[in-house]
Amino acid sequence: MFRPQIKVLDCTVRDGGLINQWQFSDDFVRKVFIALTLAGVDYMEIGYKSSEKYFSRSENGSWKFCSEDDLKRIVGDMDNKMKLSAMADIGRIDYGDIPKKSDSVLDMIRVACYVKEVDKAISLAHHCMEKGYEATINLMAVSKVIEKDLDDALEDLSKSDVPVIYLVDSFGAMYSEQINFLAKKYFAALPGKGLGIHAHNNQQLAFANTIEGIVAGINHLDATIYGMGRGAGNCPLELLLSFLKNPKFDIRPVIEIIQEIFIPMKAKVEWGYHIPYMITGILNEHPRSGMKAMSAEKLPDLRQFYESLRDDTQLD
Amino acid sequence: MFRPQIKVLDCTVRDGGLINQWQFSDDFVRKVFIALTLAGVDYMEIGYKSSEKYFSRSENGSWKFCSEDDLKRIVGDMDNKMKLSAMADIGRIDYGDIPKKSDSVLDMIRVACYVKEVDKAISLAHHCMEKGYEATINLMAVSKVIEKDLDDALEDLSKSDVPVIYLVDSFGAMYSEQINFLAKKYFAALPGKGLGIHAHNNQQLAFANTIEGIVAGINHLDATIYGMGRGAGNCPLELLLSFLKNPKFDIRPVIEIIQEIFIPMKAKVEWGYHIPYMITGILNEHPRSGMKAMSAEKLPDLRQFYESLRDDTQLD
Numbered sequence: 001m002f003r004p005q006i007k008v009l010d011c012t013v014r015d016g017g018l019i020n021q022w023q024f025s026d027d028f029v030r031k032v033f034i035a036l037t038l039a040g041v042d043y044m045e046i047g048y049k050s051s052e053k054y055f056s057r058s059e060n061g062s063w064k065f066c067s068e069d070d071l072k073r074i075v076g077d078m079d080n081k082m083k084l085s086a087m088a089d090i091g092r093i094d095y096g097d098i099p100k101k102s103d104s105v106l107d108m109i110r111v112a113c114y115v116k117e118v119d120k121a122i123s124l125a126h127h128c129m130e131k132g133y134e135a136t137i138n139l140m141a142v143s144k145v146i147e148k149d150l151d152d153a154l155e156d157l158s159k160s161d162v163p164v165i166y167l168v169d170s171f172g173a174m175y176s177e178q179i180n181f182l183a184k185k186y187f188a189a190l191p192g193k194g195l196g197i198h199a200h201n202n203q204q205l206a207f208a209n210t211i212e213g214i215v216a217g218i219n220h221l222d223a224t225i226y227g228m229g230r231g232a233g234n235c236p237l238e239l240l241l242s243f244l245k246n247p248k249f250d251i252r253p254v255i256e257i258i259q260e261i262f263i264p265m266k267a268k269v270e271w272g273y274h275i276p277y278m279i280t281g282i283l284n285e286h287p288r289s290g291m292k293a294m295s296a297e298k299l300p301d302l303r304q305f306y307e308s309l310r311d312d313t314q315l316d
Numbered sequence: 317m318f319r320p321q322i323k324v325l326d327c328t329v330r331d332g333g334l335i336n337q338w339q340f341s342d343d344f345v346r347k348v349f350i351a352l353t354l355a356g357v358d359y360m361e362i363g364y365k366s367s368e369k370y371f372s373r374s375e376n377g378s379w380k381f382c383s384e385d386d387l388k389r390i391v392g393d394m395d396n397k398m399k400l401s402a403m404a405d406i407g408r409i410d411y412g413d414i415p416k417k418s419d420s421v422l423d424m425i426r427v428a429c430y431v432k433e434v435d436k437a438i439s440l441a442h443h444c445m446e447k448g449y450e451a452t453i454n455l456m457a458v459s460k461v462i463e464k465d466l467d468d469a470l471e472d473l474s475k476s477d478v479p480v481i482y483l484v485d486s487f488g489a490m491y492s493e494q495i496n497f498l499a500k501k502y503f504a505a506l507p508g509k510g511l512g513i514h515a516h517n518n519q520q521l522a523f524a525n526t527i528e529g530i531v532a533g534i535n536h537l538d539a540t541i542y543g544m545g546r547g548a549g550n551c552p553l554e555l556l557l558s559f560l561k562n563p564k565f566d567i568r569p570v571i572e573i574i575q576e577i578f579i580p581m582k583a584k585v586e587w588g589y590h591i592p593y594m595i596t597g598i599l600n601e602h603p604r605s606g607m608k609a610m611s612a613e614k615l616p617d618l619r620q621f622y623e624s625l626r627d628d629t630q631l632d
Contacts, residue, residue, distance in 0.1 A: 175527060175559065176492070176524065176527060176528070176531075177531075201520075203523065203555055203558075204517075204520050204522075204523050204524070204552065204555060205523065205524055206520075207519065207520050207521065207524075208492065208520070208521055208523075208524030208525075208527075209524075211491060211492060211524075212492070215492075215493075236520065236589075238591070238594065239519055239520060239594065239598075242519075242594075242598040243491065251598075251622075252619050252622065252623070255591060255595075255618050255619050255622055256618070256619045258591055258618070259591070259615065259617070259618045259619070263591070263615070272589070273552075273588070273589075275554070275571060275574055275575070275579070278554065278555065278558075279571075282555075282558040282567075299575065299579070301575070302571050302572070302574070302575045303568050303571050303572045303575070306567075306568065306571055307568075
């Protein structure tokens with residue numbers, strides 16, 4: 001698949017940081033930055049933009065905050081063709097804590113929100129755009145909302161100035177059918193806007209669903225190196241770059257950093273396909289119970305884990 | 317997806333045995349048999365049917381041979397609703413070593429062959445059918461043949477009496493596009509026959525490609541418990557059963573046996589997504605070089621592994 005409009009965003013540090021509270025060394029982040037630059041990746045999402053009044057630096061690494069000092073430690077001396085992005089969550093950042101683009105090395109701020117918060121997200125994204133950033137909105141957990149609410153949110157988004165909206169499979173619950181259905185819905189409801197996709201790997205479908213999104217016309221693609229990410233992780237960047245035939249991409253720097261850093265790291269920190277994450281995925285549930293099961297000293301009885309989570313979803 | 321015609325075949329012991337020369341204990345095979353029966357799986361492929369003149373029992377476990385004595389040790393005392401299958405490779409079994417169906421607990425023999433061997437495969441499959449078995453032909457490594465040769469093979473198959481032909485992605489090289497293209501080609505060339513799909517997981521697409529096959533109308537689906545299989549492994553049975561809505565399937569016995577047997581086993585024997593297998597997959601190569609890399613004491617330089625395999629493929 002070669003489509004010049006396609007943009008790949010790597011969110012290894014941002015999404016992967018959910019595993020370890022963003023306690024990455026500067027050396028690690030810098031090596032990721034260099035590998036992504038060499039690989040021709042369009043955007044690196046280097047962390048969350050959060051206010052220090054809501055989170056402490058004693059509990060969270062630098063990439064929970066992405067202050068200009070943090071960012072400049074990594075990229076201050078580099079000739080940066082690759083764009084830098086940070087994610088902002090509703091209620092975790094104050095407008096005043098976002099510098100003007102001209103004072104920042106960030107290029108883009110992606111606002112993540114639930115469907116019910118879409119108006120707050122639009123307001124924050126507009127604020128970022130007024131300060132000079134590119135902005136997107138990532139609509140999370142849409143596999144759990146009724147269609148009427150989703151349609152209302154899409155209508156609000158269609159009236160906004162935000163140019164790119166992401167289809168997000170937060171729980172790794174979707175099959176190609178759902179991706180195709182939602183991509184068509186988003187395109188129809190959001191004329192003139194670009195779409196992105198962010199998939200999770202609970203059912204080993206993050207890469208396949210990203211391909212499904214590409215086939216449906218989605219051009220903004222999220223991935224992480226070696227699929228690193230919370231729980232089952234994300235669409236593996238190396239697979240995506242290999243699938244994309246755009247001449248600007250080179251898989252080799254990604255293979256190198258996987259061998260140097262990510263294979264040893266995966267031996268210590270478990271992400272990827274595991275039955276507890278598969279179970280939350282097939283039941284369309286938040287991965288938190290799966291993460292609890294995986295972090296226990298001994299894996300709980302998995303049949304019972306499945307039965308109880310399934311019972312939780314049967315309320316009537 | 318609920319389609320009553322869908323049949324699931326588990327080939328955990330047959331394909332998984334490629335990892336350890338079929339050195340499974342009787343207890344293991346019996347537990348797999350029971351779990352699959354309880355899960356409602358239609359066929360269990362319990363091994364290869366091979367002649368002892370070509371392979372020795374000192375180097376290969378029972379499931380390389382599947383003699384009636386071997387089979388009866390496992391299932392002799394069980395009320396067997398699930399059908400049993402064995403795979404036969406061209407040139408590794410003599411016709412005389414296949415008993416009549418009435419003397420066997422096997423229900424089906426699947427003949428695996430390369431495109432150039434299709435006439436031999438048809439002959440063997442017809443022989444099995446004459447002896448009373450169900451038979452299929454699994455056309456391997458079709459991602460490496462020119463279309464003319466594939467079309468010729470399909471024409472031969474269309475004239476045969478073999479009722480089910482499998483689309484096989486031997487190298488884990490295919491994307492949904494290729495699966496869709498080939499499924500349409502096979503259906504068009506093989507009027508009146510059923511199609512099967514057997515996918516490998518080098519690019520984390522075995523499950524997704526199986527779904528793509530189902531959407532294209534394929535009803536015979538191969539999977540293995542926890543994706544166990546040579547190299548990157550196969551379509552995970554637990555994901556497939558969860559996707560299929562057919563009331564006869566129950567995922568819970570599969571979750572149980574994964575916890576009891578396959579999670580501990582995977583800590584010792586590496587199958588699944590690993591960069592050497594990914595590289596052979598994206599380069600459409602046999603996984604043997606990936607298996608060699610994975611079994612080395614120390615992983616080789618992976619960038620160089622990629623470069624050299626890529627050079628191998630550039631001969632002109």
